[in-house]
Amino acid sequence: MLAIVAYALGAMYSPGPVNLLGLNIGINGQAKQSVGFCLGVGMAMLVYLLVLGWVGAAWISGSALIVVSALGCSYIVYLAVKIARANADFGEPDHTPRLLSFRDGLVMQLLNPKAIIATLPIATLQFPAAGIQGVSLAVWALGLSAMAAGAPGSYVVIGSLVGDRIKSTRVVKGFNWLMAGLLVAVALSIGVEHVWVPLVS
Numbered sequence: 001m002l003a004i005v006a007y008a009l010g011a012m013y014s015p016g017p018v019n020l021l022g023l024n025i026g027i028n029g030q031a032k033q034s035v036g037f038c039l040g041v042g043m044a045m046l047v048y049l050l051v052l053g054w055v056g057a058a059w060i061s062g063s064a065l066i067v068v069s070a071l072g073c074s075y076i077v078y079l080a081v082k083i084a085r086a087n088a089d090f091g092e093p094d095h096t097p098r099l100l101s102f103r104d105g106l107v108m109q110l111l112n113p114k115a116i117i118a119t120l121p122i123a124t125l126q127f128p129a130a131g132i133q134g135v136s137l138a139v140w141a142l143g144l145s146a147m148a149a150g151a152p153g154s155y156v157v158i159g160s161l162v163g164d165r166i167k168s169t170r171v172v173k174g175f176n177w178l179m180a181g182l183l184v185a186v187a188l189s190i191g192v193e194h195v196w197v198p199l200v201s
Contacts, residue, residue: 004126008144011118012045012151017076017186018109021100022152024083024179026159028172033100034156040105042149048115049141052123053133062198065113069194072111076187079104084180105152113194 013019018041025034079100109115122144127133132140166172 001130004122004130004140004144005147007126008118008122008147012148013154016114017079017112017183018105018152019155020179020182020186021079021083021108022155023159024176025100025152026156026161027163027166027175028086029160029163031156031160034153036102037100037105038149038153038156040102040107041109041152042105042145043102044106044109044112044115045119045148046141046145047110048119049123049144050138052119053127053137053141065116066195066198068111068116069113069190072108072113073187073191073195075108075111076183076190079108080180080183080187083176083183086176109148113190 022034022038025031025037127137127140163172166175
């Protein structure tokens, strides 16, 4: 069972689009607004763990993963544009636009093919091997989804610590553009790996 937690920590807390967004939220001084986003990420992981744990991986065909991946790439690019256009004015913190919401966290994680790939081994291999099923599966899914919500939350905290030391609007705006560029790069990487390659092979 320790192997399940170790694998989940490695998969959920490594840098990825959701965690990069958490870092960006923290740097922009929006930690208090990030709770909904983090809960949305956790809810998406709970859905995947429960569905895959009870139904299995049979419903995830190759074509379905391609469609989810394409939608996920589009949504990541949409969020990148949203971040690039965000206001970075320190003078009006109360009027800073809410970059990400519960819906954004939920939709992004549901459409993130890496979320599916990360939960598949847990739900279809590790849970059955450890005899986790029924009510215990639901308990484990809740615990792991709380860990998933904590992943972008930890990046928000790191971003907040860094952001507290940045007082220049230009630096924050530049960081927003950098994060937007990284998210577009992640979207392209996912698009090539999970959409383009399966289509041409």
